[in-house]
Amino acid sequence: MIVLKLGGSVITEKDRPETLDGDALERAADAIAAAADAGLEDLVVVHGGGSFGHHNASEHGVSTTEGTRDASAALDIHGAMTTLNRFVLRRLLERDVEAVPVHPLSAAHRDRGGRLELPTGQVDTMLAEGFVPVLHGDVIAHAGAGATVVSGDELVAALARDLEADRIGLCSTVSGVLDADDAVIDRIDDFDAVAPVLGASEATDVTGGMAGKVRALLDLEAEASIFGLEALEAFLDGENPGTTID
Numbered sequence: 001m002i003v004l005k006l007g008g009s010v011i012t013e014k015d016r017p018e019t020l021d022g023d024a025l026e027r028a029a030d031a032i033a034a035a036a037d038a039g040l041e042d043l044v045v046v047h048g049g050g051s052f053g054h055h056n057a058s059e060h061g062v063s064t065t066e067g068t069r070d071a072s073a074a075l076d077i078h079g080a081m082t083t084l085n086r087f088v089l090r091r092l093l094e095r096d097v098e099a100v101p102v103h104p105l106s107a108a109h110r111d112r113g114g115r116l117e118l119p120t121g122q123v124d125t126m127l128a129e130g131f132v133p134v135l136h137g138d139v140i141a142h143a144g145a146g147a148t149v150v151s152g153d154e155l156v157a158a159l160a161r162d163l164e165a166d167r168i169g170l171c172s173t174v175s176g177v178l179d180a181d182d183a184v185i186d187r188i189d190d191f192d193a194v195a196p197v198l199g200a201s202e203a204t205d206v207t208g209g210m211a212g213k214v215r216a217l218l219d220l221e222a223e224a225s226i227f228g229l230e231a232l233e234a235f236l237d238g239e240n241p242g243t244t245i246d
């Protein structure tokens with residue numbers, strides 16, 4: 001089973017509100033369709049927000065820890081994410097990938113400690129029935145805080161853990177995690193060893209950029225890869241491009 005995240009920074013133009021990067025999304029959809037044609041089974045796709053969701057969340061002062069009890073604000077963020085989700089689904093369906101949406105707002109929540117609870121029975125059943133579930137970063141109910149943002153990276157970690165993923169891929173706008181000289185770090189197994197080079201996203205981003213990704217992935221049993229769009233096909237083909245986190 002593979003959990004693949006398409007970074008919002010890849011499929012959108014992250015510094016222009018609600019702007020898709022149509023070419024990049026088509027390229028990603030082509031790679032997924034080619035892998036499906038070649039017999040790849042059991043793929044779960046998660047996509048991030050990029051210029052959909054982060055701007056809205058930032059405007060409303062909502063993050064993974066700061067919540068809102070204003071339903072209109074929650075729906076504004078959720079609406080931006082479902083708009084992007086429809087674009088992603090359409091590109092996959094056009095290529096005969098049997099993609100179906102799973103909207104975290106209606107399925108997941110956080111407890112008082114901020115811990116994400118994501119039931120995965122529906123995702124597991126979709127996979128067994130030959131569908132490709134497509135989840136996305138979203139807002140979710142958060143006990144004691146209203147509604148907070150859940151990042152695609154957190155969803156990837158929760159899915160990988162619960163469904164015992166064999167491989168995890170994060171396709172981002174960079175070729176991997178970069179060191180101080182901008183060279184791709186081959187392997188990371190210790191957060192503190194790389195913490196000084198891990199920054200936030202360069203664009204509006206309420207969920208923690210590269211540091212959040214590495215931290216979430218280090219906690220997992222399975223190895224994960226962080227790589228750029230140019231390496232998506234290779235990853236789906238079984239290779240470990242970019243940075244491996246274990």
Ligand SMILES: Nc1ncnc2c1ncn2[C@@H]1O[C@H](COP(=O)(O)OP(=O)(O)OP(=O)(O)O)[C@@H](O)[C@H]1O
Nearest residue numbers: 007008009048049050172178197199201202209210
């Ligand atoms: N050491 C690092 N190596 C690579 N990228 C880094 C590093 N430190 C910070 N970054 C930033 O992290 C960004 C990737 O994180 P970001 O959260 O924007 O990606 P994403 O998951 O593709 O997008 P989204 O969060 O919208 O889904 C890079 O574009 C870069 O600006």
Ligand SMILES: C=C(C)CCOP(=O)(O)O
Nearest residue numbers: 048049053137151152207
């Ligand atoms: C900002 C929202 C709603 C989603 C964030 O998901 P991410 O881009 O994976 O961090």
